[in-house]
Amino acid sequence: MKTIRSRAELRAALARPRREGKWIGLVPTMGYFHGGHLSLMRRARGDCDVVVVSLFVNPTQFAPREDLDSYPRDEDRDRELAAAEGVDLFWVPAPEEMYPKGFATSVEVGESLTGILEGEHRGASHFRGVTTVVAKLFNSVQPDVAYFGRKDAQQAIVIERMTRDLDFPVEIEVLPTVREEDGLAMSSRNSYLTGEERERAAALSRALKAAEQAAERGEGSADALVEAVRSELRGAGVEPEYVEARDAEDLSPLASLNGRPLLLAVAARVGRARLIDSIVINPPPTGTARE
Numbered sequence: 001m002k003t004i005r006s007r008a009e010l011r012a013a014l015a016r017p018r019r020e021g022k023w024i025g026l027v028p029t030m031g032y033f034h035g036g037h038l039s040l041m042r043r044a045r046g047d048c049d050v051v052v053v054s055l056f057v058n059p060t061q062f063a064p065r066e067d068l069d070s071y072p073r074d075e076d077r078d079r080e081l082a083a084a085e086g087v088d089l090f091w092v093p094a095p096e097e098m099y100p101k102g103f104a105t106s107v108e109v110g111e112s113l114t115g116i117l118e119g120e121h122r123g124a125s126h127f128r129g130v131t132t133v134v135a136k137l138f139n140s141v142q143p144d145v146a147y148f149g150r151k152d153a154q155q156a157i158v159i160e161r162m163t164r165d166l167d168f169p170v171e172i173e174v175l176p177t178v179r180e181e182d183g184l185a186m187s188s189r190n191s192y193l194t195g196e197e198r199e200r201a202a203a204l205s206r207a208l209k210a211a212e213q214a215a216e217r218g219e220g221s222a223d224a225l226v227e228a229v230r231s232e233l234r235g236a237g238v239e240p241e242y243v244e245a246r247d248a249e250d251l252s253p254l255a256s257l258n259g260r261p262l263l264l265a266v267a268a269r270v271g272r273a274r275l276i277d278s279i280v281i282n283p284p285p286t287g288t289a290r291e
Contacts, residue, residue, distance in 0.1 A: 022049035026143035032188035036178040041085040061129030192273040203236030
């Protein structure tokens, strides 16, 4: 595996495989790898001739009071993990490489997708930072396919829309959330949790599972499914920032599980960690009676 610091070196390394028609895959990350990141690399290795993993803690998607300075970092560890997954190019650009002096351009997706959920609670700059940096990563690597995790469900939908609207010739693959044994969605920010906080944090996945089970029993009201999540969180002493039911494809509000897949999304602070999680609940097949 080759570690690369500059865009010029990256493009030089990709020039020959691109001329030869090799299939290039990109896994964009902010580092501090866990099983979720590694699952993306593994899938990319299985699909692609050349696998590029980018590591860049993107400052423009952090609000002033968020955890940019304390965000977990361990480049040496990440390099070893990526190499073990068969990654070809490990691209670690510096902030000044991504945002040189005088940088004044941004990419923004409409508020119907970015002004809700995470966008509402983290501010408009969050997704503007995400889409701008992902557009730059796409332009720098020019991958055939890019891999993202389902845990950041809204982010995946926003990136899919940006890719489609701006005609990036990139396939977007969104892979399932990878969880710990207790159900907690894997996240770099889980490293902030103490033992007691970790036990409470597991309530997020239990709460989503409770809603899923309610839907399997025939509950179709979005409000009732949201309340099932809130009830489980209350029992664990976790106060959510939000629990919302949205259309899993376009994030429009949904009142019921009626012919459309429903995204249940939750965010909550547990100790220092701000955690997010989500599940998609599919409607019953047409003609299936609810008991």
